Amino acid sequence: MTIKHFLSAADLTRAETEALLDRARALKAEWRGAGHQPDARGALPLQGKTLALVFEKPSLRTRVAFEAGMTQLGGHGSYLSANDIDMGGRESVPDVARNLSRWVQAIAARVFRHATVETLARYATVPVINALSDQEHPCQALADMLTLREQFGRLQGLRLAYVGDGNNVAHSLMLMGATLGVNISIGCPPDYRPDPEVLVRAERLAAESDAVISVTSSPVEAVGDADAIYTDVWASMGQEHEAARRRPVFQPYQINAALMDHARPGALFMHCLPVHRGEEVTADIIEGPRSVVFEQAENRLHVQKALILSLLGL
Ligand code: CP
Ligand code: NVA
Secondary structure (H helix, E strand, O other), X not given: OOOOOEOOHHHOOHHHHHHHHHHHHHXXXXXXXXXXXXXXXXXXXXXXXXXXXXXXXXXXHHHHHHHHHHHHOOOEEEXXXXXXXXXXXXXXXXXXXXXXXXXXOEEEEEOOOHHHHHHHHHHOOOOEXXXXXXXXXXXXXXXHXXXXXXXXXXXXXXXEEEEOOOOHHHHHHHHHHHHHOOEEEEEOOHHHOOOXXXXXXXXXXXXXXXXXXEEEOOHHHHHOOOOEEEEOOOOOOOOHHHHHHHHHHHHXXXXXXXXXXXXXXXXXXXXXXXXXXXXXXXHHHHXXXXXXXXXXXXXXXXXXXXXXXXXXXX
């Protein structure tokens, strides 16, 4: 892999993304089989290596997938919450990056402002991974693409509809989907469209992969002919105070049986989790047979392991 850091879903070329997904698939098979085996010297690949997890916001999946992944490969994850280091308060972002680089082999950061992961990357001498920012959630997109590939046996030409807030999760799906030839249709309220710059970038990538990226305010139009329908919470972390105001705006975008009927028969339901049942999706859909949300969650483990190994040149 030629990149040093993984801050955006668009950081990887198509070939690099596909190689990473192949590696994740192999790691998954290994882990579900005999487990990861030590080499001739008795060492697992990440023995003696530490990943710092600098998290300004809560997390279940991202944190545990990184920590468990490090453990399973012989390394260690060191979790640092906002209470521990207060990045930008107790210590500046450049200083956090330069200190951590002296002790650990990689940094995964979950931040409010995307600029914070960029600053960490600028000052760190070890790889920095975006574990979610206001702009992107690229580790999630990797797991989602692996899930889609497992379910359909291919990615090129699939139709993924994302209905809801044009947020960080939507941005990374657009960019990675466009890279891999997945058609993405976004259905969102007019005031909650994806960032226009991300849209332009995704359209450029889609032109190379023969995919189509579209944005509409009609949820029915967005899901038409979709192979999978994806949604996320209506108010992301840090926007909780807007939740009441957003609810009526997003209500027509709820994923329920009536909306699923407009997709292809048997279309999958996807969600990055955590979910607010009864808001962005009804309980019958997320608990139903077409829901792959826990496969997505499991795949976070496998793609994040593949990502760390690749960033460390292993
Ligand atoms: N999907 C996801 O990133 O979950 P967490 O916020 O729990 O890490
Ligand atoms: N858009 C959500 C994703 C959570 C995994 C958020 O940023 O809170």
